[in-house]
Amino acid sequence: MAQYARGAAAVAVIRLHNPPVNALSLTVLQALEDGLKRADADPSVKAVMICGENGKFSAGADIRGFSSPKRHGVPLGPIISLIERSEKPVVAAIEGIALGGGLEVALGCHYRIAHVKAHMGFPEVTIGLLPGAEGTQRLPRLIGVPAALDIITTGRHIPATEALKLGLVDEVVEENTVEAAIRFANKVIGQPLGPRRLSLKPVPKLPNMEAFLSEALVKVKKQAHGCLAPELCFQAVKAATEQPFADGVRKERELFNILLTSGQAQALQYAFFAEREVQKWTTPNGASWKSTSPQPIRKAAVIGLGTMGRGIVTSLVKANIPVVALEQNVEYLNMGRKAVMLLLEREAMKMEQGAQTLDFHNPARLQFTVDFDVLHDVDLVIEAVFENMALKKEIFHKLSRICKPGAFLCTNTSALNIDEIASATSRPHQVIGTHFFSPAHVMRLLEIIYGHHTSPTAIATAVQLAKALKKVGVVVGNCFGFVGNRMMFPYVQQAVFLVEEGSRPEAVDQVLEDFGFKIGPFRMSDLAGLDVGWRSRKGQGLTGASLPPGTPARQRHGHRYSPLPDLLCENSRFGQKTGKGWYQYEKAGGRTAKPDPWLHNFLAQYRDTHHIKTRFIDQEEILERCLFSLINEGFDILAEGIAAGPEHLDVIYINGYGWPKHRGGPMFYASTIGLPRILAKLQKYSEAHPDVPGLQPSAFLKKLVAMGNPPLKEWMSYQSRQSNKL
Ligand SMILES: CCC/C=C/C(=O)SCCNC(=O)CCNC(=O)[C@H](O)C(C)(C)COP(=O)([O-])OP(=O)([O-])OC[C@H]1O[C@@H](n2cnc3c(N)ncnc32)[C@H](O)[C@@H]1OP(=O)([O-])[O-]
Structure with missing residues (x-):
C-alpha cells in the first residue's frame, strides 16, 4: 500500500509501504494513484512529497509479478505520467534505494532529493528487461545519452554523490531526507513546472551522436555474451534520440514485450530468486539458518599467500575484517606481502572513486607473519596452501593446538575430503570447507562444504562470512570435487574426448x-x-x-x-x-x-x-555431450543429497563457472530443454560410448522422466530420503 498523510504546512506525504523493499505491487500502485488524486483534489495541498517506508524508497516493480499469467500491460507508466502532469510540485525523497520502477517514480517527480547513502539504478537489464515505464525515454532527457546508456545497459547501482554530479538528483542531504524534502517542496510551491517535466525536454544533443551510438552498440554487444536485454535497452535509448517522447515510449513498450516473452527474462529472474533462496540453508536434523546464529568474526587469519591466499586476504581487508597473513618462510612472506599490497592498492583506487576508503597500512588491520603463535586469538582461520592432504593435515593439527577453543578452521580446497582434514584436529565440529574461486577478491562464489562433524554454528558463520565478503555462499555436502568441480569433470572430459575423436x-x-x-x-x-x-x-x-x-x-x-x-x-x-x-x-x-x-x-x-578414426563432429554433438554430461552429474549430486536443490547447482555455476546467467544455470536449462530429451540424448551417446560412465543417464534423471517431467521446483520431492546427506 501507500500511506497518505499531511506533512508540514501545505505538503501532502505519500509513503510507499510494502516490506521489505517497498516493491511496487499492484496494491501499492493503486494506493499511489489514489494518493495523487486525493492531493490533487484537495485545494489546501500545494505540493506533494513521495517517500518510502523504513528508509527505502522502492526496489521497483514486484519481480514475482512478471511471471504471473494475470499480468497484462504495465500500469506503472500511466501513474508516472500522472505524477509528472500534476499541477502541484511533486518531490521524491530518496532514502536507501530507488531501483527500477522506484527510480521511474522518482523521474516522474518534478524534483529529487536523496540521502547521501542512497543508491539508484535501473537493474532491469540484470533480470532480462528494460525500464519499461518510460524510463528509457526520461533518463536520457535528464542526464544525457552517454550516462543514461551506461546506467540502463549495465544496471549498476550508483551512489547519491554520483547521481548529484550527473544531475539525476537535485540535492543530496545528510540529515533526515523526508523533512528536507518537505522543506524543499514548500520552497518550490508556485514555481513553473514545465521545465521540470522530463517528457517535455529534448534529449541533449551530442556533436557526434551517430558515431557515439555505433561505438556504444559494439561495446554493449561484446559484453552481452548472447544476453538480449542489454542490446534492447540500447535500442530503446536510441529511440529517444530519434523520435518524439510518445513514439519513443511506443518503441520502449514493443521492446519490453519482446524481452518479457523471450525466455531469458524468466531465466534471469529465476537466478535472482535462486541466489536468495540458497541463503536459507537447512539440514534434515533440524538445523537451519532460522535456528542458528553465526559467531562474530572480529579477526581472521589466512595461511598461504599464493594466488588464492592473496585474493582471500584482499577480500577480508575490503570487508573491514582485521587479518593476519601467514607464510611458511620469510622469502615467501615477502613475495606474498608485495603481491597483496599491490592488489589492495588497486582496490583502494577503485574504492576511492566511489568515496570509500581502505585501511591496510595499519598493522592492527593487516599483519604479516611466519609465526603460527600469532594466530592464538583469531576467530577464524582460512588455510589456502596447495592441494596436498598431508600438508593440510599437518597445518590443521597445528592450528587445533594453537588457536583459541572457539576459533573456526576453514580449508580452501577445491576437492579434498573435509572429514579427513578435520580428523587431524581435536575440534572437527569447527572445521569447514570454504572453496574460493580465483581471483578470490573478484569471484562472487564461495562453496561452503560441511563435513560429517561440522556444527550448524560453523555453517552459519561461514555463510555470514560470505555475506560480509559480498559473496554468494552456497552450502553443500562433502564429496570429491564438491558440487562445482564434480560437475566440471565430465564436461571437461567430454571436451577432451571430442578432440580425440576429431x-x-x-x-x-x-x-x-x-x-x-x-x-x-x-x-x-x-x-x-x-x-x-x-x-x-x-x-x-x-x-x-x-x-x-x-x-x-x-x-x-x-x-x-x-x-x-x-x-x-x-x-x-x-x-x-x-x-x-x-x-x-x-x-x-x-x-x-x-x-x-x-x-x-x-x-x-x-x-x-592409437588408431582413432577421425570423424567430423557437428556443433550439436559438441554442445550436448559437454552440457548434458555436466547436467547428468548434477542429477547424481541431487540424488545423493550433496546439494539441497537444483537452485544451489545453478547459483554455483552462474557465480563460479561462467555459466551464462540468461540461461538460468545448468539445471534450469535442463528444465527448459525438457528432461525426456536430455535422457534420450544421453542414452544415445552412452550407447555410442559405453565405456564413459559420465554419459550413462543418472537414475534420478530417469526417475523424474518416469514421473512425467515435473517442474524444477518439485524435483526434490522425488528424491528418496535415505540418500540425503544433508
Ligand atoms: C513495470 C516495468 C518497469 C519496472 C521494472 C522494474 O522495476 S523491475 C525490478 C527492478 N528492481 C530490481 O531489480 C531490484 C532487485 N532487488 C535488489 O537488487 C535487492 O533485493 C535490493 C538491493 C533491493 C536489496 O538487497 P538486500 O541484500 O538488502 O536484500 P535481498 O536482496 O535479500 O531482498 C530482500 C527481500 O526482498 C525481495 N525483493 C527484493 N527486490 C524485489 C523486487 N523488486 N520484487 C520482489 N521482491 C523483491 C527479495 O527476494 C528478498 O525476499 P526474501 O528472500 O526475503 O523472501
Missing part, C-alpha cells in the same frame, strides 16, 4: 562460447594451468610414476581415459603461464590464444598411434 580445441570452445560461456573449456584449462589437474591426476595414481606398468594408455579402471592433457604437460605445455597449452600465446603469461599448428600435428599423430 574435433579441435578452438571448435569446441567456439560452440560453448556461442552458448554464452565467457571462455570455453580449453581456454579455461590454459588459463587455470594444465599442471593443476596433472598434479591431481598424479596424486590419484591416474598418471605418472605410480601408474601400474602395463596400464592401457586410454583406459583407467575399465573406463575410457584420455592421456592428452598429461602428454601436453609432459611437453611442458602448462597453458598461458608457459605460453603454450591447448593454444599458443604470444609469450609466457600471454593472454591471446591462437590455434597452434604444433598441436594439430600432435593430435594427428596421436590419433594415428
Whole structure:
C-alpha cells in the first residue's frame, strides 16, 4: 500500500509501504494513484512529497509479478505520467534505494532529493528487461545519452554523490531526507513546472551522436555474451534520440514485450530468486539458518599467500575484517606481502572513486607473519596452501593446538575430503570447507562444504562470512570435487574426448562460447594451468610414476581415459603461464590464444598411434555431450543429497563457472530443454560410448522422466530420503 498523510504546512506525504523493499505491487500502485488524486483534489495541498517506508524508497516493480499469467500491460507508466502532469510540485525523497520502477517514480517527480547513502539504478537489464515505464525515454532527457546508456545497459547501482554530479538528483542531504524534502517542496510551491517535466525536454544533443551510438552498440554487444536485454535497452535509448517522447515510449513498450516473452527474462529472474533462496540453508536434523546464529568474526587469519591466499586476504581487508597473513618462510612472506599490497592498492583506487576508503597500512588491520603463535586469538582461520592432504593435515593439527577453543578452521580446497582434514584436529565440529574461486577478491562464489562433524554454528558463520565478503555462499555436502568441480569433470572430459575423436580445441570452445560461456573449456584449462589437474591426476595414481606398468594408455579402471592433457604437460605445455597449452600465446603469461599448428600435428599423430578414426563432429554433438554430461552429474549430486536443490547447482555455476546467467544455470536449462530429451540424448551417446560412465543417464534423471517431467521446483520431492546427506 501507500500511506497518505499531511506533512508540514501545505505538503501532502505519500509513503510507499510494502516490506521489505517497498516493491511496487499492484496494491501499492493503486494506493499511489489514489494518493495523487486525493492531493490533487484537495485545494489546501500545494505540493506533494513521495517517500518510502523504513528508509527505502522502492526496489521497483514486484519481480514475482512478471511471471504471473494475470499480468497484462504495465500500469506503472500511466501513474508516472500522472505524477509528472500534476499541477502541484511533486518531490521524491530518496532514502536507501530507488531501483527500477522506484527510480521511474522518482523521474516522474518534478524534483529529487536523496540521502547521501542512497543508491539508484535501473537493474532491469540484470533480470532480462528494460525500464519499461518510460524510463528509457526520461533518463536520457535528464542526464544525457552517454550516462543514461551506461546506467540502463549495465544496471549498476550508483551512489547519491554520483547521481548529484550527473544531475539525476537535485540535492543530496545528510540529515533526515523526508523533512528536507518537505522543506524543499514548500520552497518550490508556485514555481513553473514545465521545465521540470522530463517528457517535455529534448534529449541533449551530442556533436557526434551517430558515431557515439555505433561505438556504444559494439561495446554493449561484446559484453552481452548472447544476453538480449542489454542490446534492447540500447535500442530503446536510441529511440529517444530519434523520435518524439510518445513514439519513443511506443518503441520502449514493443521492446519490453519482446524481452518479457523471450525466455531469458524468466531465466534471469529465476537466478535472482535462486541466489536468495540458497541463503536459507537447512539440514534434515533440524538445523537451519532460522535456528542458528553465526559467531562474530572480529579477526581472521589466512595461511598461504599464493594466488588464492592473496585474493582471500584482499577480500577480508575490503570487508573491514582485521587479518593476519601467514607464510611458511620469510622469502615467501615477502613475495606474498608485495603481491597483496599491490592488489589492495588497486582496490583502494577503485574504492576511492566511489568515496570509500581502505585501511591496510595499519598493522592492527593487516599483519604479516611466519609465526603460527600469532594466530592464538583469531576467530577464524582460512588455510589456502596447495592441494596436498598431508600438508593440510599437518597445518590443521597445528592450528587445533594453537588457536583459541572457539576459533573456526576453514580449508580452501577445491576437492579434498573435509572429514579427513578435520580428523587431524581435536575440534572437527569447527572445521569447514570454504572453496574460493580465483581471483578470490573478484569471484562472487564461495562453496561452503560441511563435513560429517561440522556444527550448524560453523555453517552459519561461514555463510555470514560470505555475506560480509559480498559473496554468494552456497552450502553443500562433502564429496570429491564438491558440487562445482564434480560437475566440471565430465564436461571437461567430454571436451577432451571430442578432440580425440576429431574435433579441435578452438571448435569446441567456439560452440560453448556461442552458448554464452565467457571462455570455453580449453581456454579455461590454459588459463587455470594444465599442471593443476596433472598434479591431481598424479596424486590419484591416474598418471605418472605410480601408474601400474602395463596400464592401457586410454583406459583407467575399465573406463575410457584420455592421456592428452598429461602428454601436453609432459611437453611442458602448462597453458598461458608457459605460453603454450591447448593454444599458443604470444609469450609466457600471454593472454591471446591462437590455434597452434604444433598441436594439430600432435593430435594427428596421436590419433594415428592409437588408431582413432577421425570423424567430423557437428556443433550439436559438441554442445550436448559437454552440457548434458555436466547436467547428468548434477542429477547424481541431487540424488545423493550433496546439494539441497537444483537452485544451489545453478547459483554455483552462474557465480563460479561462467555459466551464462540468461540461461538460468545448468539445471534450469535442463528444465527448459525438457528432461525426456536430455535422457534420450544421453542414452544415445552412452550407447555410442559405453565405456564413459559420465554419459550413462543418472537414475534420478530417469526417475523424474518416469514421473512425467515435473517442474524444477518439485524435483526434490522425488528424491528418496535415505540418500540425503544433508
Ligand atoms: C513495470 C516495468 C518497469 C519496472 C521494472 C522494474 O522495476 S523491475 C525490478 C527492478 N528492481 C530490481 O531489480 C531490484 C532487485 N532487488 C535488489 O537488487 C535487492 O533485493 C535490493 C538491493 C533491493 C536489496 O538487497 P538486500 O541484500 O538488502 O536484500 P535481498 O536482496 O535479500 O531482498 C530482500 C527481500 O526482498 C525481495 N525483493 C527484493 N527486490 C524485489 C523486487 N523488486 N520484487 C520482489 N521482491 C523483491 C527479495 O527476494 C528478498 O525476499 P526474501 O528472500 O526475503 O523472501
